[in-house]
Amino acid sequence: MFLSYLSFFIFLSCLFIAIVGLTLDPKAKFNRAFVIYTIIISIWSFADIFYNLPISENAAWFWYKVEAIGWCGMIFAIIYMFLVFSNYYDKTPLFFKVLIIVYPIFLYILILNNQGFVKSFSQGQFGKIENIDISSISFYMVYLGSIISSIIGLFFVFRARKKSTSKRYKAQAKGLIIVSIISSFFGPFSNIAPTLFGLKFPPLGSLFVIIFIGGIFFLMNRYRLMRLDFNLLKNEISDSISDIVVIISPEQKILEVNKILFEKTNYDVEYITQRMFSDFIIDKDAFAENLNDAIKQKEKIKIKQALLKTLNGIEIPISILICPIFDKFDDYIGAIIICKMMNEFEKVINLYKISPQEKKITLYIMQGLSNREIGEKMELSEGTVKNYIYNIYKKTNSSNRIDLVQLFSSIDNYA
Structure with missing residues (x-):
């Protein structure tokens, strides 16, 4: 029963943090990737609520197969989230993008066809105790797939952190690396440890999901992860x-x-x-x-x-x-x-009947540009620029650039 209550808490936590992520910035790619991750986790945790209750064997197998959607999908969700966070997803080859989608789908098909690694289970004090076949192909596909996808994702996060000049991003990446290592590596191990050591105890991988969700929530508050x-x-x-x-x-x-x-x-x-x-x-x-x-x-x-x-x-x-x-x-x-x-500037321009081209040259003169630089910006010859400037002097009764700048420098609207 303990794992049922824990799964219910995880389910509510996933829904809450997904809503928070979307509220903070629904257009951000990382926020959307994280929401996909939390939806997949919520499917797993929702099914776990019923799976760990003392129910009939047929009902337990049904919820086990629903639960499998979560931990198969998590192989895709975790690496997708890391690639988006590190800004490498758009640079990822199409073959690899297809592979991380097809791999969990193929794994789930095996489970639906009774090729899963859980062969039987019994009801324990805290939840279901699973009899795992560590020689089955689905066992290695799940656990090695989870660990390898986490390693690849963390590699790109670490690489992006090293390249980034932002202290905030570095802090976010460091926090994400720490909570991911704890949950991605110790979580799968805690699920198979009872079988490896002959213990009559249910899998506790969901405890490490809580650590991951809690870590993300901490990063959101401390380092403004998923916020703009x-x-x-x-x-x-x-x-x-x-x-x-x-x-x-x-x-x-x-x-x-x-x-x-x-x-x-x-x-x-x-x-x-x-x-x-x-x-x-x-x-x-x-x-x-x-x-x-x-x-x-x-x-x-x-x-x-x-x-x-x-x-x-x-x-x-x-x-x-x-x-x-x-x-x-x-x-x-x-x-x-x-x-x-610059309304006053415009009034003076109109007063002296300065043309649009001459107005542009006047602005460049006030910025301190030489005739050659003005010509380059306006795609005019230096001689043509000189002719325009001569006309501006004539219209404004200015003798040189100093007089012209003094005329317009008195027009400054900023305090």
């Missing part, structure tokens, strides 16, 4: 800000954005959230350089002049404040980008 905490601003707060506010991932992908960006650029939500923020900046290289500087210096950096692309082809002059975000491990986890409309 990039939703730093609630919509009702960020949407009330008149400036464009964007939260980007370490890969510059847009994670959160307020409604001002949609209003100013006319792009739809789906389009923007599938892009990198630099895709909307005319000079994306300059933005990337400033972002890297902000990360290295761990300080806010301001780009005084930039151009924002819109759906209808209009280029909006903006100034950008880059605020890098670091976690308690000092890992860079993203950035908050604040873009302010």
Whole structure:
């Protein structure tokens, strides 16, 4: 009866932690892989509730075969979860992907055809005592399959941990390796130990499942496994800000954005959230350089002049404040980008009747670029750039670059 109560507890724990994982981030590949693992474990534990009760032999065999879905499927689930966590699944050859699916299916077919390694069982004080045939092929397929799949999965996790520069990921990987070694190696051994040593005792592999589930729960709380905490601003707060506010991932992908960006650029939500923020900046290289500087210096950096692309082809002059975000491990986890409309700049541009091409050159001049660098960015000859600059001087009554920069430098919307 003890194992029935334990299995019921494992079943509830699996359901709880699966729901938590999906709630934290339902789109994350690792969260989905872990949910698959917990579903398979929950099938095993649910069947174990009835299997370990004092029931008829036919009923016990029925629940044994249902239970087998769990520990056969776990061979696939554990290696799949490790490959996803280590980011190697997409690089895995198709043959190996097919093998880890076909292997447990073939094993389960053997069990359905009475080729399993459990030949008989009796009812003990704590649950079913199994008579295991250690010479059967299914015995080696289950236990060696479980151990080998765990070794392969842990190898990739260890390899990914070694390559990663993130302290958080290293801590998560270390914790996953420790709990996996305990559950994946000692669990199978505890199941066959009673038979090997002639003990009249039920298999206790489910105890090590509890250790694994508990370890994952600890990693979720201590090292934020399966979590993404990039939703730093609630919509009702960020949407009330008149400036464009964007939260980007370490890969510059847009994670959160307020409604001002949609209003100013006319792009739809789906389009923007599938892009990198630099895709909307005319000079994306300059933005990337400033972002890297902000990360290295761990300080806010301001780009005084930039151009924002819109759906209808209009280029909006903006100034950008880059605020890098670091976690308690000092890992860079993203950035908050604040873009302010340069309305006064636009007024001066219109006042002096400066053309769109001249406006772009004016912004490059204010960034300190030489005529040659401006020509390279705009795909113009240096002579053509000089002609444009001469026209800008003429329109704004400027004698040189210093006068032009002074004219526009007074237009700074940031406090």
